[in-house]
Structures are given as C-alpha cells and as structure tokens.
Amino acid sequence: MYLVLLTNMAASGTTMDYAGLFDPEWYLKTFLSSIPDQHIEGDLMQFYMDKYCKIFQPGEVKGRQLLDIGTGPSVHSIISASRHVDDVYLSDFAAQNRKLLNDWWKSDKTLIENVTAYVLKQEKSSETVVERQTAMKGKVRAVLPIDVTLSNPLGSGSDITQFDIITSSLCLEAAALTIDQYRTNAANVASLLKVGGHFILNGVLEQTWYQVGEYKFGSVWLSREDIESTFVSCGFDIKQFDVLKTDDEVYSDFHVFFAMHAVKVREM
Known part of the structure; x- marks a missing residue:
C-alpha cells in the first residue's frame, strides 16, 4: 500500500512532506497579508474570521484551556478565542512553524x-x-509538537490530557489522503477534548491538493457529509456548519470553505 501511495502521489505531482517542504514565510505573505481584498485566500480568511467572531463574541463558548491544532505559522485561530479562555496551547507538526510561533510569543513582534x-x-x-496580540501572548502557555495521525497526538509534550x-484551521484534511485516515485523525484529536467541550473546525471541501511555495501537497477529498458523519461518530453534536462556495481557486482545487462548531457529548 505504501508503494501504491507513493506512486499515486508522484503521478499527481503532490507530496506529503509537510515538515520538510512547508514554507511559513510564503504562506503568511500569500494567504494572510491582506483581508478581505486579497483574491480568494482573502475571501477564505474573511469567512473564517467572521465565523470565529460569531461563535466566540457572545461569550457562551468559554473554558479554562484551549488547544489550537495545526496552528501553522499564523495565530488567526486565537484572535477572538483567546479572550474567552485562561490558557492557550498552540501546536504544529513542522518545526519551522513552531519556531516562528515561539519567536512571536517570546518577543514584541506581531503577526x-x-x-x-x-x-x-x-x-x-x-x-x-x-x-490584542500582547494579550494573546499573555494567554499562551506552550507551543507544542503534534501529530494528529497518532492515537496520542501530543505524545509526552503536554501534561494536559x-x-x-479545541480550534483547528486547514489542518485535518491536509494530514490525510483517504477518508479512513481522516476519520482516524478526527478520533485522535477528539480524544483531546473533554465531554461538554467545544470544537471549532475550519477547513475546505472537495480538495485533493494545495500549494505552498514551490510545492503541492496532497489532501483527502471530503464532502460535508463525510465531515459531519465523522464527527457524529466521534461523539459530537454539531451545532453549526456553515459553507461558502467558490470557483476561483488559485493555490488549491477546493470548491467550498466550511466552518463547524460542535460539542462533544460522549466519549467514543
């Protein structure tokens, strides 16, 4: 199966070497330098930021500890959320992204x-x-390594189980090439959330690749039904699932943005 996977990826011109080839500076400049007037990626970020505001602004979604999964080189997921929690934990698979986040956290830099x-x-x-970013930094407790393909994604890096x-943006679909792997990854991250806890997930539908810098990365094709059924099977009650369609992809082949708010009602 591994050889088949490599052959298919080579044929499609994509890679899964996220940690080795992902360029954080290109990502920030291309996708997060402007909102909302940047072509398509600006539309995507505007959609996500509006949804974060809508979910967190009323003050009903709150708690002590928040984990942002797959933070990448950006802190957009916690701009609104950090105001409603005591402690924030950022995480990413790639060392270069964690370094950028640590540099931001431990300095007077802004992102x-x-x-x-x-x-x-x-x-x-x-x-x-x-x-606002100074206040965000004051809530951050750690920048953690994470691998959502593992049954214990944080390994021994965190004392908190x-x-x-949990917030996550454009991560889970990029960590899988099959729906079965996506479901496994979702179950792995669901284990990190308390019963009664909130999961805010932003992502894209119908994507098979996305580009960062010179490289195209593989991704699993997902429908709305795939995601909803996955999280229901992981013990979630889906409170909100919003979508925005687009036909103007530039650095990907996705067709829909989505934002989901779900509450964990039971352990698997």
Whole structure:
C-alpha cells in the first residue's frame, strides 16, 4: 500500500512532506497579508474570521484551556478565542512553524496585523493590534509538537490530557489522503477534548491538493457529509456548519470553505 501511495502521489505531482517542504514565510505573505481584498485566500480568511467572531463574541463558548491544532505559522485561530479562555496551547507538526510561533510569543513582534485589525473592527473593539496580540501572548502557555495521525497526538509534550476548547484551521484534511485516515485523525484529536467541550473546525471541501511555495501537497477529498458523519461518530453534536462556495481557486482545487462548531457529548 505504501508503494501504491507513493506512486499515486508522484503521478499527481503532490507530496506529503509537510515538515520538510512547508514554507511559513510564503504562506503568511500569500494567504494572510491582506483581508478581505486579497483574491480568494482573502475571501477564505474573511469567512473564517467572521465565523470565529460569531461563535466566540457572545461569550457562551468559554473554558479554562484551549488547544489550537495545526496552528501553522499564523495565530488567526486565537484572535477572538483567546479572550474567552485562561490558557492557550498552540501546536504544529513542522518545526519551522513552531519556531516562528515561539519567536512571536517570546518577543514584541506581531503577526498577521491586517487580519487582527479586521477582527478588532468586527468586534467593535477599541484595542490596537499590538494590545490584542500582547494579550494573546499573555494567554499562551506552550507551543507544542503534534501529530494528529497518532492515537496520542501530543505524545509526552503536554501534561494536559484533555482541553475545554479545541480550534483547528486547514489542518485535518491536509494530514490525510483517504477518508479512513481522516476519520482516524478526527478520533485522535477528539480524544483531546473533554465531554461538554467545544470544537471549532475550519477547513475546505472537495480538495485533493494545495500549494505552498514551490510545492503541492496532497489532501483527502471530503464532502460535508463525510465531515459531519465523522464527527457524529466521534461523539459530537454539531451545532453549526456553515459553507461558502467558490470557483476561483488559485493555490488549491477546493470548491467550498466550511466552518463547524460542535460539542462533544460522549466519549467514543
């Protein structure tokens, strides 16, 4: 099977060497330098930021500890969420992304300034970008290595076994090439959430590849039904599932953005 997988990937011109080939600076410049006026990726980020604001702004989704899975080189997932938790844990598979996150966390640097400014405007907040990102840094407790393909994704890197809230953006579909692997990955990350906890998942549908820098990375093709059935089987009650269709892909072949809010109601 491994040889078949490599052959199929070679034929499609894609790779799964995320940790070795992912370029964080290109990703930030291309996908997160502008919102909402950037072509398609700006539309995607605007959609996600609006959904984060809608979910977190009322203050009903809150808890002590939040884990962001597959943070990448960006902190957009916690701009709104960090205001409603005590402790934030960032995570990523690639060392270069974790280094960038640590450099941001332990310095006076800012990231994704335009995205942060957009969120503050949506929240009608009087904070500056620097003030919000300083507050975000004050909530961060660690930047953790993670591998969602493992039954214990955080390994021995964290003393916390379950969190109150999990957020994740454009991660799970990029860590699988088959629906069975996606379901396994979803079950692995679901084990990190407490019963009664909230899972906010952003991603894309109908994608088989995406490009970062010079490289195309493989991804599993997913329908809305695939995702909903997966998370229901993992013990979740889906509270909200919003989609936005697009036909203007540039660095991917996806056709739909989605944002899901689910509550874990039972262990598997």
